[in-house]
Amino acid sequence: MATIHDVAKLAGVAPITVSRVVNNVGYVREDTRARVEAAIQELQYIPNNSARSLRSKKTNTLALIVSDITNPFWTTVTRGVEDASSDDGLSVILCNTDEKQAKLENYVNIMLQKQIDGFLIVPISSNPQVVRHIQRRKVPVVVLDRPLHDVEVDAVWSDNEGGTYQLIKYLIQLGHTRIAMLSGISEIATSQQRIAGYKRALHEHNLTQDDSLLIHGEFKHESGYQVTRQCMESIQPRPTALFCGNNLIAVGAFKALYDLGLRVPEDISVVTFDDMPFTATQPFVTAAAQSPYELGWQAAKLLIAQVSGKEPSGNRQIVLPVELLIRESCTAPNTLS
């Protein structure tokens, strides 16, 4: 493969001149530029980014570390990140942690070796140790989706507390008093924020909180299925409404309710955090919808501002609003049941 030297030789210039043409920096006379471009064309020259990165300390690559790309929420976040990044000529390496701390740490180290220009990271616990590790090496980092304790870092997340509060309030106003909360893993900050919104809504409406109605599973549809069955089969008196902690839990819940012969909303009302993916089929679920594309986009732009050196790594925090989408999955509780 042709190198910058081959091109320089063919064009009768020094390698640095070729570099100037390729990177479009500095002054190059028009005819010189033309000769260099012709040589590039003839030799099918493609610059070697490893060499460029070694010298310039830039890889033009970001790392995006999420829990699981298979969840449409993260898929859309990813798309937002990619679109924002490719705008600025940056590529994105994608990593899935499956909510495992060990995987997260492993990927961070691999990406540090790769000298990537910045991290977009979805933390698992609220412990800032991983972010500190990155910051110690002076690599830009932005935290996504989940706030962290005791660390100064740019971060973007959604109004989980407020969104949940709105959903629960809506159910209460329909007349529900026994609302089950199907939450995910308790360590994750978004779980905690959503539970806080749930509790506040109950409290403000003078409803006592029944701890048996607060159930922790995982943010997966299999778990949503199990937890819903367990909830509907064993809790007495049965809840009249279900809050699903995320979209995948809702998917599992709908399937479980179907298998149990319970109709939505006639037999039970259902709301969910996150809009359901591709909800073409019935019933349309009432949801607190985040803006995942926006989340990814904004986080990427914060990171790019750091990387390009325009803005120093800081302590900016963006909280995105959550939209209440009232659809057909809720009704007043059936007093006969």
Add this chain to the structure above:
Amino acid sequence: MATIHDVAKLAGVAPITVSRVVNNVGYVREDTRARVEAAIQELQYIPNNSARSLRSKKTNTLALIVSDITNPFWTTVTRGVEDASSDDGLSVILCNTDEKQAKLENYVNIMLQKQIDGFLIVPISSNPQVVRHIQRRKVPVVVLDRPLHDVEVDAVWSDNEGGTYQLIKYLIQLGHTRIAMLSGISEIATSQQRIAGYKRALHEHNLTQDDSLLIHGEFKHESGYQVTRQCMESIQPRPTALFCGNNLIAVGAFKALYDLGLRVPEDISVVTFDDMPFTATQPFVTAAAQSPYELGWQAAKLLIAQVSGKEPSGNRQIVLPVELLIRESCTAPNTLS
């Protein structure tokens, strides 16, 4: 940041010895290794992959170029690729083409600059030019999902023709004779294969083909929605069954049918290529299901075999079977309508 020289100095050895410890190759005496490891620990040394790649000509990175990660089919393919790759210590850079040839070519060039070790590529047209461009530079490449004409290359795709044939045959056996085919962009090889299966099924059952029932849109839910409305509102006599060219078209179709007040399967039968994502809600759709995770996994393993040099770049072709999932979205045609 500490370099290999700093570590070598602290451990009292040569840089090459540190290299041997880090990469775990060649012979190193146990006590030497221990001293080096202590120095690495103390200096928090992380190897620089740009330097490594420049010398070794390996980046341990693959490029995956798909149409749109937002489609759950591609999401799952991606997960299969990532899992297979991380097994072998390889990272994956993800690129979305949105079915635009210009984006594809641009990404290929960026990835060539990055010196990635291999390409997994979903071609847009059947034209092999992009693949030839990659092969000319001696970079391993595997083609995914869509066969290419006139080129020797490893490739993995699903039995699109056979899967469609099975679905159409199933509808015909239920008594349908007017089956609309909602296809995607005609340039894409999978569209062509699915249409071939449709035609073969009609032909083998002595049904004449009505060209007005073969409609081309895009592989997107917005397009599926439009095309379904158009199909149900303007074609006479109205089809009694709908074949959706992929999962997203099916999502749009269900929504359109709902808006038109048509019930599935009472008023119209629906089948789809690709399983619907998260089909928790009613009605469960009868589908020809590909194995997207398997598709990604197998393609990645083919590529890794090339990259690791164990198997030469070849002309291997893997065609994955498609599973017919009969569910509740079909019934005999309503002769009254």
Add this chain to the structure above:
DNA sequence: CTGAAAGCGCTTACAG
């Protein structure tokens, strides 16, 4: 089992 030297292909930092 260990190391000295060279070089991968660029860009930086000057100099003119």
Add this chain to the structure above:
DNA sequence: CTGAAAGCGCTTACAG
């Protein structure tokens, strides 16, 4: 506007 020299941080290819 152009270029000579040095060096980024590793690994290759020897040598002993």
